[in-house]
Amino acid sequence: MEKVNKLKGLYAAVVTPMRPDGDIDLEVIDPYAEFLIDKGVQGVFVNGSTGEGLLLTNEERMLIAERWMKFSGKLDILVHVGSTCYKTAGELARHAERIGVRAISAMGPCFMQPGRVSELVSFNKRVASYAPETPFYYYHVPGRSGVNLSMAEFLAGARSEIPNLAGIKFTSYNTSDMLECISMESGRYDILHGHDETIVTGLELGATGGIGTSYNIIAPLIRSVFSKFFSGDIAGAVEMQHYANQFITKICKTGNIISAVKVLLDFCGIPCGPCRLPLGNLSEEQASKLLLDCKPFIS
Secondary structure (H helix, E strand, C coil): CCCCCCEEEEEEECCEEEECCCEEEEHHHHHHHHHHHHHCCCCCEEEECCCCCHEEEEEHHHHHHHHHHHCCCCCCEECCCCCCCCCHHHHHHHHHHHHHCCCCEECCCCCCCCCCCHHHHHHHHHHHCCCCCEEEEEECCHHHHHHCCCHHHHHHHCCCCCEEEEEEEEEECCHHHHHHHHHHHCCCCEEEECCCHHHHHHHHHHHCEECCCCCCHHHHHHHHHHHHHCCCCHHHHHHHHHHHHHHHHHHHCCCCHHHHHHHHHHCCCCCCCCCCCCCCCCCCCHHHHHHHHHHCCCC
């Protein structure tokens, strides 16, 4: 793949709406998508960590991706296909290409994690080969996958092995590695920033897009970080980042960010239900406090 067209702006890492019994609720995706379009996001990242992707069956993940594709005319649909088994991930990748998603992504396998870059390249080569015409982004999230290898070395090793490699969803605080990836081959790859609380740092390093959980609620606020940064008002961008971080801190303090976002979406009229086991849910007391604390941030 030649130098890629980089994704720009905000991509919401979406939750998976569920019924009280824990089954997925596809019907909620329609108003959810319209809600996010109104918030001004450029696209969505489906079936990722926020979407409880690895707690879902393949059939469920496919149905969810298909439902989001109803909105592909208004949103870029990025689908996480990762699994501990490359064949399972490959089936999801093949399906994603068939329905025409904008891009696919896969995190490193969280069981029997590869300890060498060459092993990680080989694993992702198999996954990406199932969708050869679709841009592939490696999902670097060592805090969740346990795979913490150099991404600069990964890109260098994968360049000739994964023809459809577009870049990395970079959810790590290793800014030195991130900068090296962004700078590689005069910006050949698209490095998407994955930590909401430091998006202004990612922009300063050269990222043009970000994927985040908080964007479900505060996309307009994060958009102001982007607009101020690209207009040259760096101090203003930092100020907006600081304000956004007050919200991010509040949802993080609950100890369950996914459940917290579902509670806030429910307050906004998007009933996303509980999380799937083994994830827990906020108590009524926690939910009430969260809503009180976060009301100033909900537009």
